[in-house]
Amino acid sequence: xxxxxxxxxxxxxxxxxxxxxxxxxxxxxxxxxxxxxxxxxxxxxxxxxxxxxxxxxxxxxxxxxxxxxxxxxxxxxxxxxxxxxxxxxxxxxxxxxxxxx
Numbered sequence: 608x609x610x611x612x613x614x615x616x617x618x619x620x621x622x623x624x625x626x627x628x629x630x631x632x633x634x635x636x637x638x639x640x641x642x643x644x645x646x647x648x649x650x651x652x653x654x655x656x657x658x659x660x661x662x663x664x665x666x667x668x669x670x671x672x673x674x675x676x677x678x679x680x681x682x683x684x685x686x687x688x689x690x691x692x693x694x695x696x697x698x699x700x701x702x703x704x705x706x707x708x
Contacts, residue, residue: 612648615703621696638696639663642704649704655697657689666693 608623608631616623616633624639625632631642631649640655656665657675664675666685673690674682685693700706 609648612704615705619699619703621700621703633700635696635699636692638693640697640700642700649706651706652697652700652704655693655700657693666690 619635621633621635623631624634629644631644633640633642637657637659638655639658641653642649643651643653654665654667656663658664659675659677661677661680664677664683666689667674667676667682669682673685673687675685675689676682
């Protein structure tokens with residue numbers, strides 16, 4: 608990983624948890640997301656979610672309502688604090704990886 612990205616991730620308290628040649632897994636607190644590698648860094652992130660006792664819950668929107676979806680279970684309403692955490696994490700990760708430019 609290039610030093611600029613590493614420094615931005617560190618300043619935002621985002622950790623690299625695992626990586627392959629094609630993807631990297633980033634986390635902060637209970638939030639996590641996969642980012643797809645590109646020749647010069649990263650080109651996108653997948654859906655952001657958070658760890659729960661039932662596994663990774665991904666934030667989705669249905670009819671304007673925020674829901675958390677865990678594989679194999681019906682989506683459940685997301686608390687406003689959970690939505691804020693996930694959205695802030697996604698924005699910070701995009702900023703660190705320079706995906707907003």
